[in-house]
Amino acid sequence: MAKNYALILAAGKGTRMKTELPKCAFPILKKPMIEYIVESVERSRIHESYVVVGHQREVLEDLLDERAQFVYQPEQLGTGHAALCAKQSLGAKEGTTLILLGDMPLINEQIIDKILYTHHKFNNDLTVVTANFDDPEGYGRIIRDKYGKIQAIVEDANCTEDQRQINEVNTGLYAVDNQTLFKTLDFIEKNPYKNEYYLTDIVELMRNDYKVGTFTVRDKNRVMGINDLYAISIAEKFLRDEINRGHMLNGVSMINPETITIGHNVSIEGDVTINPNTTITGNSTIRKGAVIGPNTEIHNGTIHQNVKVKHSLIYDSAVHERSTVGPFAHLRNNANIGRDNRIGNFVEVKKSSTGPNTKASHLAYIGDTETGANVNFGCGSITVNYDGKEKHNTYIGDDVFIGCNTNLIAPITVEDNVFIAAGSTVTDDIPQGALAIARNRQINKADYTKHLVKPKPKNNGKK
Ligand code: UD1
Numbered sequence: 359m360a361k362n363y364a365l366i367l368a369a370g371k372g373t374r375m376k377t378e379l380p381k382c383a384f385p386i387l388k389k390p391m392i393e394y395i396v397e398s399v400e401r402s403r404i405h406e407s408y409v410v411v412g413h414q415r416e417v418l419e420d421l422l423d424e425r426a427q428f429v430y431q432p433e434q435l436g437t438g439h440a441a442l443c444a445k446q447s448l449g450a451k452e453g454t455t456l457i458l459l460g461d462m463p464l465i466n467e468q469i470i471d472k473i474l475y476t477h478h479k480f481n482n483d484l485t486v487v488t489a490n491f492d493d494p495e496g497y498g499r500i501i502r503d504k505y506g507k508i509q510a511i512v513e514d515a516n517c518t519e520d521q522r523q524i525n526e527v528n529t530g531l532y533a534v535d536n537q538t539l540f541k542t543l544d545f546i547e548k549n550p551y552k553n554e555y556y557l558t559d560i561v562e563l564m565r566n567d568y569k570v571g572t573f574t575v576r577d578k579n580r581v582m583g584i585n586d587l588y589a590i591s592i593a594e595k596f597l598r599d600e601i602n603r604g605h606m607l608n609g610v611s612m613i614n615p616e617t618i619t620i621g622h623n624v625s626i627e628g629d630v631t632i633n634p635n636t637t638i639t640g641n642s643t644i645r646k647g648a649v650i651g652p653n654t655e656i657h658n659g660t661i662h663q664n665v666k667v668k669h670s671l672i673y674d675s676a677v678h679e680r681s682t683v684g685p686f687a688h689l690r691n692n693a694n695i696g697r698d699n700r701i702g703n704f705v706e707v708k709k710s711s712t713g714p715n716t717k718a719s720h721l722a723y724i725g726d727t728e729t730g731a732n733v734n735f736g737c738g739s740i741t742v743n744y745d746g747k748e749k750h751n752t753y754i755g756d757d758v759f760i761g762c763n764t765n766l767i768a769p770i771t772v773e774d775n776v777f778i779a780a781g782s783t784v785t786d787d788i789p790q791g792a793l794a795i796a797r798n799r800q801i802n803k804a805d806y807t808k809h810l811v812k813p814k815p816k817n818n819g820k821k
């Protein structure tokens with residue numbers, strides 16, 4: 359059976375972006391553009407995909423890794439040349455190739471499948487995918503003859519005044535018979551205007567000897583091309599609205615949804631409330647009954663049922679049932695907060711796990727620590743995990759009360775049922791059931807203040 363191939367052109371620098379990162383790796387809602395495209399292709403009726411890389415190729419290769427095959431374009435000589443670079447890998451194969459641009463991240467599998475369907479249904483050799491844009495500036499225009507048949511694509515910069523008025527644009531997507539494509543690409547000549555090989559020239563090269571048709575995409579937002587950072591903001595707004603709408607229809611309530619950003623791979627159960635200025639991205643999961651925000655950022659977080667998080671940052675961490683986080687807490691690097699915990703004001707938890715009913719309500723640092731159940735970290739308690747060279751672990755058992763302003767100098771083990779006096783700097787392990795006091799005894803010097811020299815009045819005795 360003839361196969362469907364995808365050829366994604368992503369070798370360009372993206373000069374108009376004015377950023378260091380190659381354009382197709384630039385993030386939209388914190389996920390690189392190219393990943394959206396590859397994922398939509400994976401969900402479509404395409405069998406194999408090839409990505410053309412060039413400028414900073416290693417960035418894209420690292421991002422996609424095993425998910426695509428790569429074709430190298432050593433010098434960026436235009437979209438026609440980029441496609442031609444795939445000749446060795448693809449040229450001899452029988453089937454249909456869908457050409458996509460690496461800067462159209464909003465494309466989805468439904469559109470891809472519709473294009474392939476139309477291409478095969480009409481027995482086309484080439485199907486050019488077009489859209490009608492209110493503001494077509496920057497896009498190649500579709501030139502049709504008086505019968506409506508496509509004749510050519512003219513780039514914005516090469517348009518005559520009349521052509522510039524045309525609203526039908528080239529989306530940069532084409533379905534094309536694979537072997538015919540590579541035969542034709544050899545004949546594209548350098549466009550003198552920009553000194554580049556334009557892929558769009560295949561229309562003129564094929565229109566007389568082959569069946570060339572068009573397919574017009576109705577959902578035109580989906581085929582917008584990203585050329586600069588303003589376009590990134592438009593794409594983000596589009597995706598944000600669409601994703602938020604989907605969650606709201608699934609029973610997630612959002613207060614001021616225009617200030618809420620939910621990433622593409624986030625799953626949220628019903629009965630969750632999300633308050634303003636909240637961003638949840640990466641592979642995050644939010645379970646039933648949770649209340650998130652305001653002013654909260656979660657990336658790769660798992661938030662279990664009925665957890666409340668406000669004014670806080672959670673990265674690569676989990677929070678279990680009914681716990682509360684914030685205001686102003688920071689969980690990171692595999693913090694695993696047990697059920698019914700309270701992680702409160704200005705508390706940082708790094709690479710640590712806490713047992714049920716543990717509390718650190720104010721001003722604490724918990725790092726490289728494992729605690730049991732019912733541990734209370736008093737205000738200002740710190741697990742001192744770093745000796746200037748290496749990180750060390752702290753183990754704390756069940757039912758431990760850590761008084762305010764305690765330093766636990768790691769490595770250290772605090773056994774079950776221990777009480778640590780406030781202000782202690784604990785350097786030795788504490789056995790089960792003990793009270794540990796690690797600070798100087800208080801000295802009171804009687805009648806001391808009468809010896810203090812009284813400060814002179816500021817006005818030097820003047821009236
Ligand atoms: C292109 C089309 C234009 C269309 C628009 C749709 C051409 C000549 N123009 O213009 O008709 O309306 O897309 O968005 O095709 N690339 C390479 N190698 C290169 C040059 C580009 O791989 O040598 C890749 C880029 O990484 C990018 C894509 O091709 O992902 C498109 O290139 P870009 O320069 O953005 O083309 P446009 O000017 O937008």
Ligand code: CA
Nearest residue numbers: 461583584585
């Ligand atoms: Ca573009």
